[in-house]
Every structure is written in C-alpha cells, then in structure tokens.
Amino acid sequence: MAKKNAFYAQSGGVTAVINASACGLIETARKHKDIIGKVYAGRNGIIGALTEDLIDTSKDTAKAIAALRHTPSGAFGSCRFKMKSLEENKLQYERLIEVFKAHNIGYFFYNGGGDSADTCLKVSQLSEKMGYPIQAIHVPKTVDNDLPITDNCPGFGSVAKYIAVSTLEATFDVASMCKTSTKVFVLEVMGRHAGWIAAAGGLASTKDAEQPIVILFPEVTFNKEKFLARVDELVKKFGYCTVVVSEGVMSADGKFLADQGLKDAFGHAQLGGVAPVVANIVREGLGLKYHWGVADYLQRAARHIASKSDVDQAYAMGKAAVEFALKGHNSVMPTIDRVSNAPYKWKVGMAQLSKVANVEKMMPKNFITKDGFGITEKCREYLAPLIKGEDYPPYKDGLPQYVRLKNVAVPKKLGEFKL
Amino acid sequence: MAKKNAFYAQSGGVTAVINASACGLIETARKHKDIIGKVYAGRNGIIGALTEDLIDTSKDTAKAIAALRHTPSGAFGSCRFKMKSLEENKLQYERLIEVFKAHNIGYFFYNGGGDSADTCLKVSQLSEKMGYPIQAIHVPKTVDNDLPITDNCPGFGSVAKYIAVSTLEATFDVASMCKTSTKVFVLEVMGRHAGWIAAAGGLASTKDAEQPIVILFPEVTFNKEKFLARVDELVKKFGYCTVVVSEGVMSADGKFLADQGLKDAFGHAQLGGVAPVVANIVREGLGLKYHWGVADYLQRAARHIASKSDVDQAYAMGKAAVEFALKGHNSVMPTIDRVSNAPYKWKVGMAQLSKVANVEKMMPKNFITKDGFGITEKCREYLAPLIKGEDYPPYKDGLPQYVRLKNVAVPKKLGEFKL
CATH class of the missing domain: 3.40.50.460 (Phosphofructokinase domain)
Incomplete structure (x- = not known):
C-alpha cells in the first residue's frame, strides 16, 4: 500500500464531542504512519479543502491532540456549506479531487450529519470516475440524532x-x-x-x-x-x-x-x-x-456535563473510521450498534454510505405518549443508556481546560478557487 | 441553658447551595441535642412559621440530610413574602413569636438575602420586647451577591x-x-x-x-x-x-x-x-x-457545576449560625472573610444584623473597564477564587441524585392565621 495522507473535516453545527472523534481519528492514524502519512484538517470544514486551506495536524503535540477528547466545539472550524449536486457544480467536486491529488491525499474523512454523508458518497463516486481513487469514510455526528442505521449519533x-x-x-x-x-x-x-x-x-x-x-x-x-x-x-x-x-x-x-x-x-x-x-x-x-x-x-x-457513553462512542467512531480505511473500505460509515440495554452494551458496526445519504431517521411514534406530552417506556429504554456516565474535563482555577490547537497551515500548491 | 427547639426557613430565590447551608445547620444542631432539641423548618419559608406549618427535620435520616449538601433548590420550600414593617403589621411579628412559643422555639435561623436579614433583626427586637427572647441569626444567601460586610454571598x-x-x-x-x-x-x-x-x-x-x-x-x-x-x-x-x-x-x-x-x-x-x-x-x-x-x-x-468554594462556604455558614447560637449570640450573621487571594484563604466572621439590614453592596466602579464592556484585573482577582474547585453530586443512571426530604409536618397547636 503506497503511503497517502488523510484529509479530515468537520461539518455543520458542532457538538460537545465532535473533537473526541477527531481525537480518535488522529491518534489512530498516528499509530499507522507507515500507511497514513499526515492528517490534514480542513480549516472551517470542507471550505478548507476547496480553498486549499489545510491544517497540518502533525504540528500539534500528542498532548494537545489528546485534549481534543475533552474539548467541545470544532477545533479546526466547521461550516454550513452544502456542496451542490454533481450536475449543478461538478467544478467543486473536481476541485476537491485536485486538492487531494496535489497533497497526496488518499483518505477523505468527513465528520458530520446527513448532508456530509451525501457529499462523502459523491466524492467517492467521482474520484473513481476521475481515476484518482479516494477512500471516503463518513464519521457520524449530529445532535439531531437523525442519521439512519446507527443506533444513535455522537453528539x-x-x-x-x-x-x-x-x-x-x-x-x-x-x-x-x-x-x-x-x-x-x-x-x-x-x-x-x-x-x-x-x-x-x-x-x-x-x-x-x-x-x-x-x-x-x-x-x-x-x-x-x-x-x-x-x-x-x-x-x-x-x-x-x-x-x-x-x-x-x-x-x-x-x-x-x-x-x-x-x-x-x-x-x-x-x-x-x-x-x-x-x-x-x-x-x-x-x-x-x-x-x-x-x-x-x-x-x-456543554462538554462540562458530557455523557461518558457519548464521549466513548464519538472517540470510537473516529478510531473506527481509520481502521476501516486501513482495511481498504470505501464509501462507508462506522455505526453504533446496540447489543443490550441492561447492562448497556454496544459495538462498532459499518453502514454503506449509499444507505445513509438522504435518509432521515425520525423519532418512532411509539416513543411519544398518547396524550402527546410525554415519553413512553420504550423511549426511556432507548434514551437512558445514552446519557450514562460522566466524563469531566480537567479544570484549572475553576475553569475547564479546553485546548486551542496551533492549526498551522499547509503551504499551498495550487491557484485560487472561487467558492 | 434550657433546651429549646430551633426554627429554620429559606427565603427568596433559591440557589444551588442554599441546601448546603441547611445541611451544615441541621448536622451541627444534631451534634448538640442537649441544647438544641429539634430543628423545625418552615414549609415554604416564613409562611410556614406564620401558618404554623412546620416541618420536623428529625424525621429525615442522617443520610438524607447529608444529601442536602449536593441538592440544589430549597428543600423545605422558599417564598417571596416580605414581612411588612413592625408599624404596618405588628400582628405578623406577634404571630411568629406566638408560634415559636407554642413549639418551644428559642432559635430563629433565617436563610436569605437583604430582606430576610431585616426580618431577622425585627424578630429579635420584638421578641425581647414581648418577653420571649429568641436568638435570631441570619444565614446569608443570594446569587445577587449584594449583602454587605461578608466578602461574598453563598449561592x-x-x-x-x-x-x-x-x-x-x-x-x-x-x-x-x-x-x-x-x-x-x-x-x-x-x-x-x-x-x-x-x-x-x-x-x-x-x-x-x-x-x-x-x-x-x-x-x-x-x-x-x-x-x-x-x-x-x-x-x-x-x-x-x-x-x-x-x-x-x-x-x-x-x-x-x-x-x-x-x-x-x-x-x-x-x-x-x-x-x-x-x-x-x-x-x-x-x-x-x-x-x-x-x-x-x-x-x-446548576448544582451539577457548583463551585467547591461556594459549597464549602454555604455549609460553613449554616454550621457557624448554630455555633453562634450556642455561644449565646443574637441578631448576628456569619460572614465570609477573605484572608488572602493566592492561595485563596477565608475564615468565618460575624456581622451585627443592624449593620446588614437594608444595606445593598453594589459592584465597585473599578471592577468595570473604562469602556464599560469588560472586567478589570481587580474584579478578576475578586471573582476567580469564588468559582474555584468542583464539587460534583453523585450520579445514578446518568442523573444527579438529588434528595427529596419527607418533610413531615409538626402537629399544630394553635388556631389558624390569615396571611
């Protein structure tokens, strides 16, 4: 396997634990430097890829990356920017591939909700057509909890x-x-x-x-x-x-x-x-x-009162994304599969992006009481494990010690691109 | 010293730590049963005293009382009910004394802000005049931080x-x-x-x-x-x-x-x-x-993210109130006296209620930056120690284990009283 760099970006509204996914992903990638060279992050999400504004995450210490696990928000910046359809704006997708090519990027990790799963799928499809294969893996994240297949969504x-x-x-x-x-x-x-x-x-x-x-x-x-x-x-x-x-x-x-x-x-x-x-x-x-x-x-x-289940799962999703990549998977998303409620057990699963993109999981009708003002036992059974456990950040002088990364830019190799 | 019961009431807007003061007060009183008989709490604050709706706190276990330390809100109910001036409604004050007399109450502990300090002072003054001496001690509490003399206010x-x-x-x-x-x-x-x-x-x-x-x-x-x-x-x-x-x-x-x-x-x-x-x-x-x-x-x-300084001080104020009572003090309030900033040290002091009642402590002008939009170094030095330390409540299944007391009523001895 030829050594390739990886690209990682955060998308949409941030959460208390999206950085825990980044942490799991970067820490796991660093253990496989023979296969994955550097992890480049998009500054402000996918916009960073389009404008070739990449962050060299290798410039941050192991300690700083570890602190991402307990830091809320998106450490590299996120964005609300929906890639248009391939038909409407093929140029954007081609630009992505061009940037990936220029920086020897062979892995595309996209951390977000439904829209980003769709983008991820398209990048994978187009890269094949363009003869520059990219392994595109979606890392689930959304406070809305509306991604399909996975039992729940980190955040x-x-x-x-x-x-x-x-x-x-x-x-x-x-x-x-x-x-x-x-x-x-x-x-x-x-x-x-x-x-x-x-x-x-x-x-x-x-x-x-x-x-x-x-x-x-x-x-x-x-x-x-x-x-x-x-x-x-x-x-x-x-x-x-x-x-x-x-x-x-x-x-x-x-x-x-x-x-x-x-x-x-x-x-x-x-x-x-x-x-x-x-x-x-x-x-x-x-x-x-x-x-x-x-x-x-x-x-x-509110990372100060994050759920331990959630932090563990967010980290596991980032880690699994890299492991999937190492195994040669493409166009997939790691999922959280519930094994049992009492005791709560879950394991990492895998979903095809084609089955994730453009599917919104709504709350089942039998989760709401008949009068419409409460939750049913079924809903309680589903929700209860997800808030289980505390995972406090470290404090200094009464304040949580959240990390700000250096976010050093990777030198540009291409010309400008108008968004 | 003849054995007398104590009365305790919570007043005004509740806080994350007013129950920690109740905890310090009841736990300390329980160690001196030879002098302080029972601690009766007013159901819904001073209204409980006026309507003779008293709670027998001895009916709750040591474990339940200890859990007050980590339970927000007012465990016995609070109220927004300002006692009128002595001239306007002497009847209310006389009723208080009558209820205290009926239940052999010799200690009046009132946990609140400026208004309750004033009420506390009046009760003490009137009880003397009426020949039924009550030791009235105010326990400071207010998120507004506007009580004088004390360096800061629990809550x-x-x-x-x-x-x-x-x-x-x-x-x-x-x-x-x-x-x-x-x-x-x-x-x-x-x-x-x-x-x-x-x-x-x-x-x-x-x-x-x-x-x-x-x-x-x-x-x-x-x-x-x-x-x-x-x-x-x-x-x-x-x-x-x-x-x-x-x-x-x-x-x-x-x-x-x-x-x-x-x-x-x-x-x-x-x-x-x-x-x-x-x-x-x-x-x-x-x-x-x-x-x-x-x-x-x-x-x-938000007891889940309470300041340890604050919890410790709230508890200490409740404890000191009983200790002051045991020493024979009347018409006083325990205070928090700052000894040093770095390291932060404080000790319990004592203020005369006559100097506390009807005095509002405003924020010093030199705590606000010249442009009016920020805090000065002086303000930071004052505030920083007050948020120091974490004091997490115990959790079960992802939720803090806050206690609800039994709040057993004391049998009434008097007739009704119209508020």
Missing part, C-alpha cells in the same frame, strides 16, 4: 444529558418557589424537525421520583387547549410544572409556534424564541407566574 | 462558575461556526440591579487564552453606537464574539432594555427577554448572524 447523548440534568434542576427550583411565585418553568431546546432532544427532558422524571414535566414535540401539532389543560392538571397536583419545548413546534396552521410576527414599539419585526411564546400562553390562559429559559448553544457546547 | 460563586463555564463553551462553539454562520452569541444572565453575575462571564477570557467577550452591565447605561462599535471591532479581530448581557441593562431613557413594548401579530403585549433585543440590535446594526440564549433558572439551579 446527541451529551445534549440529552444536559437537557435531562437542566430540566431536573430547574424543576427542583420551581418546586421551591411555587407557593408564592413561579409555578411554570418553560425551557426551549433544539430540534427543528425531530423531538429527540425535547424527549430527553422526560428523563428528569423517573419511576422513583416523578416530576411534573410537559414536553412539546415538533412531531405533535400544538393544541393550545389540550396543552393548557395538561399544565393546569399538573400544577393542581404538584403545585408546579416544567415545560420542555422543542424549537420546531408547529401550530395547526403549519407555522412555527415561535413565529408570532412580533413587532417592537416602532413596528420593527423582532425574532423571538418559542419559550416566551409558550410562557405567554400559560400566563394568558391560566394566569400562572412563569419563568423561561432558552438553552441554545449552551446545550450542544 | 453567587456557583452561578458565577456556571456563567463562566457556559460563556467559555458557547464562545468555543461560535468560534467554530463563524466562517459561514453565527458570528455573535448573546447570553442573558440574571442581575436586575448589579452586574456581579454578568461580570463572571468575563472570567472565560484569561491572559493565557483571550476570548472576545462583551459584557453589558446594569451599572452602565446602554449605548447602542458604542456597543455596536465594540462588537464590530471584536468580530473583525477574532471573527466572532460573545455578548453576556445582564437582564437589568437600562437604556438612556431609564427603561429596561428588555422592555421594548413587544406586540404579537394580534397586538397583544408580549414579554421578551433582553437577549433577543440585543441580538436584533446586532442584526440590524451590523448584519451579523447571531444566536441567543437565556440561562434563567438553569444558572442558579
């Missing part, structure tokens, strides 16, 4: 843990205050199309310790009357309740509930979240005092 | 740590995304009158690792042009920035910046936060893509 478990813990803590808080003050706490979480993250809020309530939690899923059309009745019921029983609302919740008119056409005093349009909208509905409908929060980036960046 | 350090860690993590996130997507992240934090909590966001930037952070303090009148210029400057230098905004930031017209007279599509008034307002200002003024979050209750309930 999701840590968001789920953050939301479960935060929901539990906020519910304890509102329980203390409800006698004379706040009775309803509304927490807005990510999830435009699927309610995976919102579902995690349901984990805060257990058989041993029931908590009054109402979940608003994007899968369930918002019904104001039923929602208010449920909140009212819980507040009457417990004295308080917590509402976990997915940003993607829709009204019956097919619009996002968050889209209320808000205008400021001067008539300017204002962009608000869905949490204040739901809070106002509670106030107007039941006259209850409320508080609301919006977790936004905090939820997906 | 604040953990919020500060949560905001510092979250700001760091969100800044790493936006750094990864800025090339093609979000360039500004806006985080709304608590603090209606003082910028202590917002200041903690500044800790995310250190000498070793500078982060582009803009802080909006309630102490500094919001100036749109200067703010946009600062954001623009940082985005040009770093590619991104994080704005930490205090909920209490005011415009030049003396109104809260959050109060934008928002109306929905039907013309109904909507209550929004200040984060979306600031985000919209960034969008309109600079055309930059943004995200925003509102930490709300998550910040003060």
